Amino acid sequence: MSERSEEYDYTAEDLALLTSGAWSPDTEDHDHNNAEQRSFDNADKSVQAPENPWEEPEKAEEYAAQKTRQKPVVLLNDEDIPSVELQPGGTKAAIEAILLIAHKPVRTRELSEALLLPEDVIESALDQLYREYNGYVEQDTVHEPRGLELRRVAGGWRIYSRSDFSPWVGRFIGSKANSKLPKAVMETLAIIAYQQPVTRAYIAGVRGTNADSAVRTLLQRELIVETTPEPQTRAQQYITTELFLEKIGLDSLDELPPLAPYLPDENDLEIATENF
Secondary structure, three states, X not given: OOOEOOOOOOEHHHHHHHHHOOOOHHHHHHHHHHHXXXXXXXXXXXXXXOOOOOOOHHHHHHHHHHHOOOOOOOOOXXXXXXXXXXXXXXXXXXXXXXXHHOOOOEOHHXXXXXXXXXXXXXXXXXXXXXXXXXXXXXXXXXXXXXXXXXXXXXXXXXXEEOHHHHHHHHHHHOHHHOOOOOHXXXXXXXXXXXXXXXXXXXXXXXXXXXXXXXXXXXXXXXXXXXXXXXXOOOOOEEEEOHHHHHHHOOOOHHHXXXXXXXXXXXXXXXXXXXXX
């Protein structure tokens, strides 16, 4: 019988194996993973499908559970992912791949985290894409604009079809596919955009008519959302969303044309809004 160390729980054979260099923690993990994989690979063989599931419900249930048992999922660490700069097209191509499947503008920080690259590298690649999409002249070679354009909207980046080709894109998708907002709804949206946060009473006072229907439409289109109530009256207030900025092609509300000073002040609307 092998003698065990009094201080540590291992045998002389264990010590000899360890000092020989034939064992390491990595090989143990590898052997453990292989053993676990073999257990899953052999799982289907341990339980046979019953010939008549109706007469052997317990066996049928056990067989179904065994068949639906999932193998372990091995998640890749950041260290396991190769540098995107080594792929064909590099960083620019990777950014395009992400932006093309994104449902909303993607911020530089999000691209940096996804591609495991510094933000300054991402910004440089975005600048190059912007230049390539819009066309440029290099010595005697003219690089024509492309059908896509890169826009910075709502604090992030998104790829759009170039507006120059709107007539042809419109013919492809059909002019009836784009449902435009009625004039009353557009007026309501403009009031909210310039004077936000505002209440329905304020909107009604500016337009001279009830604004409930227009506000409901804008909420359904996700162009506006409810925010904190008005402190004094506790009436619900509304503000625009990032989708609104994306739709009109602006990066922030500061880029709106300076029309707000022409809208009535809230103090001038107290009498006009009493009936709403």
